[in-house]
Amino acid sequence: MATHKSTSLTVDDYEFPRGAKGLATVVGAALFVLSTRRQFIEPRSVIHDHILARSITAATYSKTVQDVIFYWFLGVHGAGTAHFAYTKLQQYNVKLTSMAWFQWILTVFLGGSAAVKHFDDFVEKKEVKAVKDI
Template structure:
């Protein structure tokens, strides 16, 4: 058996390709979780989450809920920032220049969607592994 011949990288020529299903939904969910983790009002008195779930917790439980929210915030924003930095190499390899609008669109999508943007991008450039 012969090895498959590696294909040259597909050149996107500064083109942004918006995510479509099945990648769109997880990217939107990631963005929503990131937005909710950044707002302390989500677990404060008066919010639906507090009124229906957290109001039944003790003071210690509320403190843990606050830690969970902070942990989600730092984990998601930190991990997505690192993923976005790594993603710049993929964009350069596939013909998306830093000075282009499409570069910024890809960066925003990657920051919000993280891993799911990588999968979407790989499908668009023809890398299915």
């Protein structure tokens, strides 16, 4: 794994995570979407009718839990994404205006640490390829 403070390697492309890291990104995106809309926990929704309607306690606290999930996700993933942008993306010379920058930022925001690990693996593959090409 790359541990340098600066590098001559430039990341100008993007690769969506695969396997467990891709699944974590998709689950994170789904959780974020579910936490943003009240309609997912209101009566006549699948979540309400099959899960929340069975417990008065669950129905009572569902809005609070949804809010906590949303704000936790927004805060933790937002801070992690900002840290990723200012450290890793700058370290590997990803241009702020490039499509790759936007794709990596969105993937890290939705996927969290799994997406950051994927970026590290992606960079390591590029470094190995660059060394082999020399």
